Amino acid sequence: MTALSLPSLATDLSKAQPELQITGGRRLEGELRVDGAKNSALVLMAACLLTRDQIRLRNVPPLTDIVGMGEMLQSLGGQVSREANSLVLDGSGIHSTTAPYELVNSLRASFFCIGPLLARMGMAKVPLPGGCKIGTRPVEEHVKGLKALGAQVTIEHGVVTAVVPGRGQRLRGGRIYFDCPSVGATETLMMAAVLAEGETVMANAAQEPEVADLAGLLIAMGARIRGAGTQTITITGVERLHGADYAVIPDRIEAGTLLLAAAITRSRLRVTPVITDHLGAVLTKLEAAGCRLEHDGVGMTIEASDIQAVDLRTQPFPAFPTDLQAPFMSLLATARGTSVVTENIFENRMQHVAELQRMGAAIRLQSNIAFIEGVAQLSGAPVQGTDLRASAAMVLAGLAAEGVTSVRGLEYLDRGYAGLEHKLASVGACIQRIGGGPAPAERDLLTQGSSAA
Known part of the structure; x- marks a missing residue:
């Protein structure tokens, strides 16, 4: 057992900025485990x-x-x-x-x-x-x-x-x-x-x-x-x-992100554990978009093929969570039809729109409302995560895009997702972290593991 420690953020950022490189178009299959919230x-x-x-x-x-x-x-x-x-x-x-x-x-x-x-x-x-x-x-x-x-x-x-x-x-x-x-x-x-x-x-x-x-x-x-x-x-x-x-309870936002990873790649995955009462509004929207969901009492199996446009509005729980607005928008960028997304919690939470547009998404933004016309195919591009959930949205878009997507802004992603690239790779995604060494929390765990041994 060792004291928790972490190199300073300034030290990390002084090194080469790390990025995730994703080759999209892969179907995912298997099971993904959700960490604590x-x-x-x-x-x-x-x-x-x-x-x-x-x-x-x-x-x-x-x-x-x-x-x-x-x-x-x-x-x-x-x-x-x-x-x-x-x-x-x-x-x-x-x-x-x-x-x-x-x-x-x-x-x-x-x-x-x-x-x-x-x-x-x-x-x-x-x-x-x-x-x-x-x-x-x-x-x-x-x-x-x-x-x-x-x-x-x-x-x-x-x-x-x-x-x-x-x-x-x-x-x-x-x-x-x-x-x-x-x-x-x-x-x-x-x-x-x-x-x-x-x-x-x-x-x-x-x-x-x-x-x-x-x-x-x-x-x-x-x-x-x-x-x-x-x-x-x-x-x-x-x-x-x-x-x-x-x-600690399972992380409902990570669970939703992983379910969206299956939906955006039109795949079948089991995500566990999932507490359905914590994700009611999200699961309802996934089903409305055409996903098939089955909960076995512990985990959720999702299967997606054809995704339809849906509208959503963020509101405090139990309504749709603002933390899944950006990841869900990545899915809607690939849906058939026009979706309308209204952000009612944070006034600056549409910064991911410009990055999705860089990948070929057809999105028109008016203040806190995004009008999304689904496209047949996103295209890989260098993109920047501007906050934690926007970074996750970029990863999801990269999974579905044609070609290679490079996602920067991992200092945000690492704040809320532990080893996301390893989880996605374990079910068939072509994704790897380039530059900057392991994620900061992973370095911390490696240090503790060697000390404890």
């Missing part, structure tokens, strides 16, 4: 700040974002180590209440730490977050909720400072109404409320599966939570939480 694992890691006991998280994907969150926790005094696909987190040594700017700026999810830090330490100073350039993601809902729990919150020089007034005092329960059902704010305030004095009621809360997964871990740690996964969450605060052993 990145968006869930990140916030579950932050929950270790709530207790002095150890937490073991199983089914944690080897991603650069995971390593980045580990570095954040270590900077605060925590210990993070990896054992195979598990993380062991120890928050007994937490001593700092100030999150480093460079870590929060590169990983938006690290802002989650403000809730548990405040609840346990009585104070937290966290810079305003950075992350993918897909649009404005303000923290007003976080700040408003912390104030409702009795915290004094100020924002100066780009740093959010939250304090529990009175020495040795706890946050107090309160009523929180979200003007928009923010996933991050719901999760941050859940972690703050579990150690607050009294009852907290959160209305118009986010309903995403990752919220319910966080509640599952917190309950395993001794928290008292009702209604997670619905619009109203009720939390009765406790004085302390204990350690737990908990498995």
Whole structure:
């Protein structure tokens, strides 16, 4: 067991920029396994700040974002180590209440730490977050909720400072109404409320599966939570939480991406595990597009031949997820007929359109609405992933394109997909990483494996 470590992003980018080279037109066949959910694992890691006991998280994907969150926790005094696909987190040594700017700026999810830090330490100073350039993601809902729990919150020089007034005092329960059902704010305030004095009621809360997964871990740690996964969450605060052993849910976005890989190559694949309740809107659109789906209780088998145009609109869960908008658009670029895609979550999440057009896609963009006229064949081209999900969309388009596609922007892809090229190659795709060495998280795992041996 060794401490989690990662070479700096600046060091990685100073080397030759890596790319994926994909020769398209191959049918895929076999089975692909889905890793644990990145968006869930990140916030579950932050929950270790709530207790002095150890937490073991199983089914944690080897991603650069995971390593980045580990570095954040270590900077605060925590210990993070990896054992195979598990993380062991120890928050007994937490001593700092100030999150480093460079870590929060590169990983938006690290802002989650403000809730548990405040609840346990009585104070937290966290810079305003950075992350993918897909649009404005303000923290007003976080700040408003912390104030409702009795915290004094100020924002100066780009740093959010939250304090529990009175020495040795706890946050107090309160009523929180979200003007928009923010996933991050719901999760941050859940972690703050579990150690607050009294009852907290959160209305118009986010309903995403990752919220319910966080509640599952917190309950395993001794928290008292009702209604997670619905619009109203009720939390009765406790004085302390204990350690737990908990498995992260499967990544619904990776599962959807892999199902789309089968659809865009007109292939038959089994993807496992898939929780159908987590992907209802996506599965409905795949069936409407002409895919045949069969769930065996654990995994999903998809078979695709002729793909029809469908319309979709992104909305908070349980509607169609914004994280699969770009990958699904790659599929629709190859469908028969005209599709209309409306992005309602992030204002800058159509940057992949220009790259798909470079590959021959017929897409007309008007503000947040894309009109897609399916073409018979995409053409391989050099393309750039502009954010995490746009990078995945480029990979999918490359699988279907004629000729060779070179995908750059892998620093985004590696944040959310562990060894995607290896998985796709295992079922018949012609894909390989060129330049720059292994993916950063893979280097981390190789180092740990040799140390452990």
